[in-house]
Amino acid sequence: MLARKVAEVFNEPGCEHNKQKSEKDRKKGCTRSARPGAAGGGCAFDGAKIALQPITDAAHLVHGPIACEGNSWDNRSAKSSGPLLYRTGFTTDINENDVIMGGEKRLFRSIREVIRKYHPPAIFVYQTCVTALIGDDIEAVCKAAAREFNRPIIPVNVPGFVGGKNLGNKLAGEALFDYVIGTMEPEYTTPYDISIIGEYNLSGELWQVKPLFDRLEIRILSCITGDARYREVAWSHRAKAAIMVCSKSMINIARKMEERYGIPFFEGSFYGISDMSDSLRNIARLLVRQGAPEGLIEKTEGLIAEEEARAWTRLGEYRERLQGKRVLLITGGVKSWSVVSALQESGMVVVGTSVKKSTKEDRERITELMGEDAHMIESITPKEMYSMLKDAQADILMAGGRSQFVALKARMPFLDINQERHQAYAGYEGMVTLVEEIDKAIHSPIWEQVRKKAPWE
Amino acid sequence: MAIVNTSNKACTVNPLKLSQPIGAALTFLGINRSIPVLHGSQGCTSFGLVLFVRHFREMIPMQTTAMNEATTILGGTENIEEALLTLYKKASPEIISLCTTGLTETKGEDIAGAVKEIRGRHPELNQVAIVPVSTPDFVGAFQDGWSKAVARIVEDLAEGEPEVFSGRVNVLAGPSLTPADVEEIGRIVSSFNLHPVILPDLSGSLDGHVPEDFTPTSLGGTKLSEIRSMGMSEITLAIGESMRPAAETLEKKCGVPFVVFDRLTGLEASDRFLDLLQHLSGEDVPQKYRGQRSRLMDAMLDGHFFFGKKKVAIGAEPDLLFALASFLSEMGSDIEAAVTTTGSTILKKIPAEEVLIGDLEDLEERAVGCDLMITHSHGRQASERLEVPLFRAGIPTFDRLGTAHQLNVGYQGTMRLIFEVGNIFLGSKKENHPDTWSLSNAGRL
Numbered sequence: 001m002l003a004r005k006v007a008e009v010f011n012e013p014g015c016e017h018n019k020q021k022s023e024k025d026r027k028k029g030c031t032r033s034a035r036p037g038a039a040g041g042g043c044a045f046d047g048a049k050i051a052l053q054p055i056t057d058a059a060h061l062v063h064g065p066i067a068c069e070g071n072s073w074d075n076r077s078a079k080s081s082g083p084l085l086y087r088t089g090f091t092t093d094i095n096e097n098d099v100i101m102g103g104e105k106r107l108f109r110s111i112r113e114v115i116r117k118y119h120p121p122a123i124f125v126y127q128t129c130v131t132a133l134i135g136d137d138i139e140a141v142c143k144a145a146a147r148e149f150n151r152p153i154i155p156v157n158v159p160g161f162v163g164g165k166n167l168g169n170k171l172a173g174e175a176l177f178d179y180v181i182g183t184m185e186p187e188y189t190t191p192y193d194i195s196i197i198g199e200y201n202l203s204g205e206l207w208q209v210k211p212l213f214d215r216l217e218i219r220i221l222s223c224i225t226g227d228a229r230y231r232e233v234a235w236s237h238r239a240k241a242a243i244m245v246c247s248k249s250m251i252n253i254a255r256k257m258e259e260r261y262g263i264p265f266f267e268g269s270f271y272g273i274s275d276m277s278d279s280l281r282n283i284a285r286l287l288v289r290q291g292a293p294e295g296l297i298e299k300t301e302g303l304i305a306e307e308e309a310r311a312w313t314r315l316g317e318y319r320e321r322l323q324g325k326r327v328l329l330i331t332g333g334v335k336s337w338s339v340v341s342a343l344q345e346s347g348m349v350v351v352g353t354s355v356k357k358s359t360k361e362d363r364e365r366i367t368e369l370m371g372e373d374a375h376m377i378e379s380i381t382p383k384e385m386y387s388m389l390k391d392a393q394a395d396i397l398m399a400g401g402r403s404q405f406v407a408l409k410a411r412m413p414f415l416d417i418n419q420e421r422h423q424a425y426a427g428y429e430g431m432v433t434l435v436e437e438i439d440k441a442i443h444s445p446i447w448e449q450v451r452k453k454a455p456w457e
Numbered sequence: 458m459a460i461v462n463t464s465n466k467a468c469t470v471n472p473l474k475l476s477q478p479i480g481a482a483l484t485f486l487g488i489n490r491s492i493p494v495l496h497g498s499q500g501c502t503s504f505g506l507v508l509f510v511r512h513f514r515e516m517i518p519m520q521t522t523a524m525n526e527a528t529t530i531l532g533g534t535e536n537i538e539e540a541l542l543t544l545y546k547k548a549s550p551e552i553i554s555l556c557t558t559g560l561t562e563t564k565g566e567d568i569a570g571a572v573k574e575i576r577g578r579h580p581e582l583n584q585v586a587i588v589p590v591s592t593p594d595f596v597g598a599f600q601d602g603w604s605k606a607v608a609r610i611v612e613d614l615a616e617g618e619p620e621v622f623s624g625r626v627n628v629l630a631g632p633s634l635t636p637a638d639v640e641e642i643g644r645i646v647s648s649f650n651l652h653p654v655i656l657p658d659l660s661g662s663l664d665g666h667v668p669e670d671f672t673p674t675s676l677g678g679t680k681l682s683e684i685r686s687m688g689m690s691e692i693t694l695a696i697g698e699s700m701r702p703a704a705e706t707l708e709k710k711c712g713v714p715f716v717v718f719d720r721l722t723g724l725e726a727s728d729r730f731l732d733l734l735q736h737l738s739g740e741d742v743p744q745k746y747r748g749q750r751s752r753l754m755d756a757m758l759d760g761h762f763f764f765g766k767k768k769v770a771i772g773a774e775p776d777l778l779f780a781l782a783s784f785l786s787e788m789g790s791d792i793e794a795a796v797t798t799t800g801s802t803i804l805k806k807i808p809a810e811e812v813l814i815g816d817l818e819d820l821e822e823r824a825v826g827c828d829l830m831i832t833h834s835h836g837r838q839a840s841e842r843l844e845v846p847l848f849r850a851g852i853p854t855f856d857r858l859g860t861a862h863q864l865n866v867g868y869q870g871t872m873r874l875i876f877e878v879g880n881i882f883l884g885s886k887k888e889n890h891p892d893t894w895s896l897s898n899a900g901r902l
Contacts, residue, residue: 034499034523036536037543043500061468065559065594067476069469071504074835075511075855087838093469094595099563110468117470129498130559130595133529160500161525161560382516386671402507405516409667450667 002132002157009170012252034164040402043160045128046072047168051249052124052156052175054200054225055233056080059120061090063107063138064128068160069093077422079204081227090114094131103136111145111153122152122230124175132159152230154179169198169249176224176233177256184234186221191292193221194283195239195257197265198250201226205426209270212280212427215303216296218287224253237261241286243268243279264290270426272342273311277304311428315346318435323347325442328394330354330380330403331417339398339417339434340369346435351394352377382406396442411450413441459795459807464815471817471835473772474798475852477592478556479505480602480632482519483852484610485554485588487630487639487657488681490674492550494520494540496533496568497558501594511855513663518674520544522561529564534571541575545585548673551681552586554606559594586681588613598798599852600699600774603632607656608703615687617711624738625690627713628655629704631697633720633777633851636660637864642696642721645731645867648745649738654683654690665861688713692737694730696721697776698803719803720780721866722874723787724753730867749868753875760875761789763882770794770824772817772832773851775801780865781831781850782807784874794823829881846881 034041045068053060053076062069073089080086092110094103111123123145127138142155156175158168186193194213199206206226213220222228222236237257242265244254254265264286268279284292284300325348329339340350352375355363366376385403388394389410397407400418407414415437417425425434482493482505495502502521509517522536537555544553555568568589576582590609592602607629626646630639640660646653661677668676687693688711695704695717704715716733720726727750731742767790771781775797782792792809796819804812813819817832821839824830830840833851840847854860864870 033525034521035539035543036523037494037520037540038547039499039521039523040503041499042503043498046500046503065476066469066472066474066598067478067501067504067559067594070472070474071476071479071508073472074838075507084838089469089471089835091469091472092467093472093474096593096596099559099595106467113466113468114470129529130563132526133560133563159526160498161529163525164499383671383673390671402510405510405514406671409516409671411667 002159002162005157005171005174006162006167009167009174009252012170012255042165042168044158044162044164044168044171045126045160047165047170047249048126048156048158048172048175049168050076050165050200051169051172052225053086054078054080055124055228055230056086057083057121057229059085059088059090059114059118059123060126061092061110061114061123062126062128063092063103063110063131063136064094064126065130066091066093068126068128077203078200079202079207079227081207083229085118085120088118092131099130099134102134103131104141107131107136107138107141108145111141111149115149115151120151122154122180124154124156127155127157127159129159129161132157132161152179152183166249170252173250173253177253180230180234181253181257182234182237182261184231186235186238189221189238189240190219191240191290192216192218192287192296193239194218194287195222195224195236195242195263196220196226197224197242197244197254197257199223199226199245199270203422203424205270205424205430208424208427208429209276212276212303212307216280216284216300218283218296224250237263239263240290240292241265241283243283245269245279271430272339273308273345273428273431274341276427276431277308280304307428311432312345314432315342315435318439319347321439321443322435324349325395325438326351326393327438328352328385328388328397328399330377330385330397330399340366342431342434343438344369346438348438351375352388354378354380386410396438398438411447413444413447415441459805459809459812461800461804461812461814464813464819466815469816469818471821471839473796473815473817473820473832473835475508475599476505476559476594477597477599477602477605478558478594479508480599480604481556481590481592481606482554482602483509483632483659484603484606484657485552486517486519486675487659487662487678488552488610488675488684489661489678490551490672490676490681491553491678492518492520492544492548492674493554493556494522494544495556495558496522496537496566497524497560499523501558501560508853508855512853513665513861514858515663515665515861518548518672522555524560529560532564533561533566534574537568537571538575538578541582541585541587542579545582550585550674552588555587555589556592556602556606557590558592562591562593562595586614598774600632600776600801601799604699604702607700608706610656610684611687611703611707612710614681614684615707615711616685617688618686620689621691622652622686622689623691624651626651626653626737627687627690627693627707627715628653629693629695629700630655630657630659631695631700631776632774633697633780634659635863635865636664636861638721638866638870640664641864641867641870645746646694646734648743649734649740651734651738654687655679656684656687659861663861687711692716694718694733698779698801699776719806720776720783722780722784722871724750724757724868724871725787726783727753727866727868727871746868749872753868753872756872756875757788760879763879763886764788764790764875766791767828767882768793768826769829769831770796770820770827770845771830772796772820772836774798775803777851778812779803779807782809784871785878788875793827794820796820796823828885829878846885848878848881
């Protein structure tokens with residue numbers, strides 16, 4: 001059953017990469033798997049946890065040995081405006097006896113304990129490698145527990161060995177679609193109800209864009225899953241339109257919501273000024289198409305003009321300080337062009353950007369922005385990154401936290417733009433913060449000191 | 458004398474415990490030019506790696522055999538082979554560890570056999586020491602993984618030479634020691650004109666130095682040649698009860714006698730260590746340490762006012778728990794709660810009524826009304842809820858700078874602890890107010 005699910009998720013009709021493949025390749029699915037001795041990423045369980053844990057009032061119970069939860073809990077920066085239960089680490093922490101006898105009984109008892117002590121509205125139960133291998137049937141246990149305790153207990157079947165983080169994001173989406181979405185009804189609806197899919201409110205980024213929607217009187221009926229309450233996800237099928245953000249991590253949900261509930265969606269991004277504007281524009285159009293009053297479009301354009309002008313003015317203040325500074329941008333690669341344009345607007349030069357996960361369309365946009373000889377990087381080893389920085393081919397590295405020490409040990413500035421980062425970079429505000437952070441990093445007085453040799457050397 | 462109990466809950470809430478394989482992996486990061494490999498799914502390594510990166514704020518070379526469902530069921534020899542060859546070609550390490558995980562242990566693989574088979578096919582790998590360690594995630598904790606790994610390293614690599622190097626001392630460094638602790642121990646031993654070989658030596662590798670070039674392996678730490686020659690030392694000093702098995706292994710294999718120091722925090726514990734070094738070397742205790750001892754006594758005199766009868770709740774791995782609880786108790790504080798991760802013979806010696814093998818939920822329940830909580834950074838939520846100040850100790854400490862440089866051993870380290878902890882007590886002193894002694898409060902304070 002899990003194998004079928006994985007195959008289905010891999011053959012995603014909504015995925016640009018997939019569309020570009022031949023019929024034969026498409027059947028093979030997205031099978032690029034981690035290579036022994038040369039792998040860097042997290043597993044499917046990790047990806048599922050990233051995608052679901054932002055549901056703040058639910059309990060997230062990990063069925064497996066201590067490694068899966070013990071080594072990783074409370075390490076992500078998804079923020080909550082209220083409940084904090086999502087930050088409590090629950091795990092069955094199975095022992096040798098469970099491995100021999102099966103862990104289903106312990107799982108059931110664990111669910112009971114969590115309900116008695118913490119009273120969550122729902123529990124997500126994550127399957128891991130060991131418990132999958134010994135054949136624990138978490139679907140059956142969750143079903144029995146849901147009946148017994150009279151509340152949703154959702155199995156999330158994501159043993160790490162089925163693949164990487166991105167697959168885990170999608171399998172989490174499948175769990176939401178199969179067990180949660182459509183199971184509750186909102187108290188009321190409006191013509192301005194939207195859902196945001198794939199936004200996890202890391203460092204509070206949802207709160208950088210929410211005021212914009214508030215101003216337009218667009219109601220975020222559900223965010224999947226940033227700062228979400230369980231019930232909001234459960235009634236997300238009543239949205240009039242949806243925005244799918246964040247690297248297609250939940251494209252399967254967006255497409256299925258459209259198919260089953262007729263909710264139109266578009267792929268947008270909150271990173272970058274023009275992207276933010278396009279997202280607002282597109283959601284307004286979709287809502288109008290779905291029956292909202294026409295005036296929304298004009299109102300949206302007004303807000304965009306106002307906010308863009310304000311952001312560009314603020315970015316302009318950094319132009320002189322950042323003119324000509326060279327940035328090496330190593331991200332997941334998705335939509336890196338949207339950040340590229342903001343950096344360029346502040347006077348910086350992007351000397352290279354990763355395109356590993358970008359689509360053909362993304363690459364065209366990058367060429368458009370950076371010129372024909374744009375340095376698009378398919379993959380780069382830490383050693384190559386280190387050499388580039390050491391040889392001063394860039395003034396700053398913007399990348400995920402793992403690369404932080406590659407830059408710092410080369411005594412070069414670094415900015416974390418991955419999910420563990422502590423700053424919020426979404427919307428117009430976020431882009432200004434990003435440039436502010438680059439300015440702080442590049443112009444820190446430490447660089448001159450640490451690059452100088454000791455007097456006796 | 459404590460009674461040791463195990464929590465009988467089905468569900469662990471807010472884990473205190475980390476897994477065995479990453480404990481084993483960290484020991485290898487204290488060996489020069491090494492790469493630890495976890496034999497499991499890519500997530501096993503990724504979680505451990507991120508945890509260490511956040512704790513040490515350093516690059517962490519750590520790899521995976523990237524097992525998937527099919528390779529798990531069919532057996533992982535091919536994945537091990539590919540991982541070893543890839544690492545050999547790309548990083549040319551001197552030593553690679555192969556730590557199993559829950560996944561590969563459930564299947565039950567003979568990794569030592571697999572390594573032998575792979576070596577037969579690839580003689581080029583003969584230049585690399587490969588150490589397989591069995592560390593299922595569903596047994597024991599971080600400290601057990603560390604303990605097993607060190608025992609396995611000396612078992613596999615130390616050579617039983619009949620020669621003895623005069624003045625050569627093995628130091629087996631336990632998991633409770635920070636890089637700063639390890640460095641201090643080395644410094645103390647050397648000051649008696651003895652020559653320490655420290656295994657593992659995190660003070661060489663994870664001390665935060667800025668190297669001149671990029672290396673894909675660990676850089677600094679115990680050299681492989683030093684490990685091989687550990688059989689020629691005069692004596693082994695095992696720091697932490699968890700290092701006893703490795704010390705015993707080395708004695709059995711190479712005939713090196715050993716002494717276990719269950720901790721080096723505290724005045725008397727430090728005295729015992731220096732006294733032994735004095736007898737061993739025939740040299741006087743250096744003036745420097747006499748000075749430090751005097752300063753520590755002064756710190757105890759100045760500090761005891763603030764430690765007396767303070768109620769402290771500690772959650773830590775057995776060795777660290779023992780060191781901290783003993784220290785606090787020797788300063789006059791009461792250990793109200795002691796929670797740990799795994800069994801150990803040291804637990805019953807902890808100065809508390811009960812030691813519980815449990816989680817941070819257990820600690821939080823027991824820490825209500827305490828003056829101080831000591832545990833790793835994951836105690837932060839409980840500390841906020843209870844409004845009990847948190848002193849961070851152990852791995853992971855990801856929300857404070859300089860964790861590698863926290864010194865907790867010797868006279869100097871004990872003095873630092875008195876100041877750090879004492880300042881928390883001083884800072885959270887409750888001021889008296891007119892109602893403090895009101896009659897309705899009488900006898901309830």
